[in-house]
Amino acid sequence: xxxxxxxxxxxxxxxxxxxxxxxxxxxxxxxxxxxxxxxxxxxxxxxxxxxxxxxxxxxxxxxxxxxxxxxxxxxxxxxxxxxxxxxxxxxxxxxxxxxxxxxxxxxxxxxxxxxxxxxxxxxxxxxxxxxxxxxxxxxxxxxxxxxxxxxxxxxxxxxxxxxxxxxxxxxxxx
Numbered sequence: 001x002x003x004x005x006x007x008x009x010x011x012x013x014x015x016x017x018x019x020x021x022x023x024x025x026x027x028x029x030x031x032x033x034x035x036x037x038x039x040x041x042x043x044x045x046x047x048x049x050x051x052x053x054x055x056x057x058x059x060x061x062x063x064x065x066x067x068x069x070x071x072x073x074x075x076x077x078x079x080x081x082x083x084x085x086x087x088x089x090x091x092x093x094x095x096x097x098x099x100x101x102x103x104x105x106x107x108x109x110x111x112x113x114x115x116x117x118x119x120x121x122x123x124x125x126x127x128x129x130x131x132x133x134x135x136x137x138x139x140x141x142x143x144x145x146x147x148x149x150x151x152x153x154x155x156x157x158x159x160x161x162x163x164x165x166x167x168x169x170x171x172x173x174x
Contacts, residue, residue: 024163027062031126036069037116042087047072047094050101051151054169055111057098059127061161068095071114089114091149099171102149108133108157109145119145119157129159137167 026032057064069075070093074086082094091102091111100111112119121143124131133144134156140147144157156165 024058024061024063027060027064031064032059032062033065034067034115034117034125036067036072036093038069038071038073038089038092038114039116040089040114042073042089044087047075047082047085047088047092047101050092050103051149052171053100053102053149053151053153053155054171055098055100056154056156056166057124058156058158058163059124059160061163064125064127065096066093066098066100068093070100070111098169100149106149107145108147108149108155111149112145124157124159127159132156132158132162134158134165137165 055066057066068077068080068082071089071091072082072085072094073088075082076084080095082092085092090104091100091106091114093100102111109119117125119125120131122128122130131144133140133142133147135147136154147155152171154166154169156163158165
């Protein structure tokens with residue numbers, strides 16, 4: 001005989017697993033597909049160098065794309081992916097997968113400054129509302145701008161309806 005409440009827990013886990021598998025559509029328009037930018041000091045260097053973290057953005061129940069070319073000046077693209085650049089800042093993206101490369105000690109706020117976009121406890125890009133921050137699936141109750149970036153982390157920022165955050169990201173080799 002199962003302990004009391006076991007069936008309820010199993011049902012809740014089944015629902016959570018189903019919800020996590022439901023794809024979230026990408027939002028339409030420039031609010032959901034913002035352009036890249038590169039603000040700050042720029043130095044020559046390989047766009048494939050640096051440590052990596054993965055960033056997912058959700059607002060109004062939709063995916064917000066993290067574009068290729070954040071932090072790159074004079075980027076050269078092949079098939080939508082940056083393969084080189086005249087120079088790069090301390091944080092940059094090469095494709096719209098959400099992988100952010102960085103050097104040195106950086107914060108999530110540094111990324112949004114390089115991008116020239118708003119990140120605050122009550123605003124994500126053009127979306128007002130309390131910003132929820134998750135690292136590797138765990139909610140962090142802090143100002144998202146202050147989060148120190150770590151190699152291999154999966155970060156999720158949400159404004160609006162709850163979307164179950166991923167706990168990890170399988171980085172491609174290279």
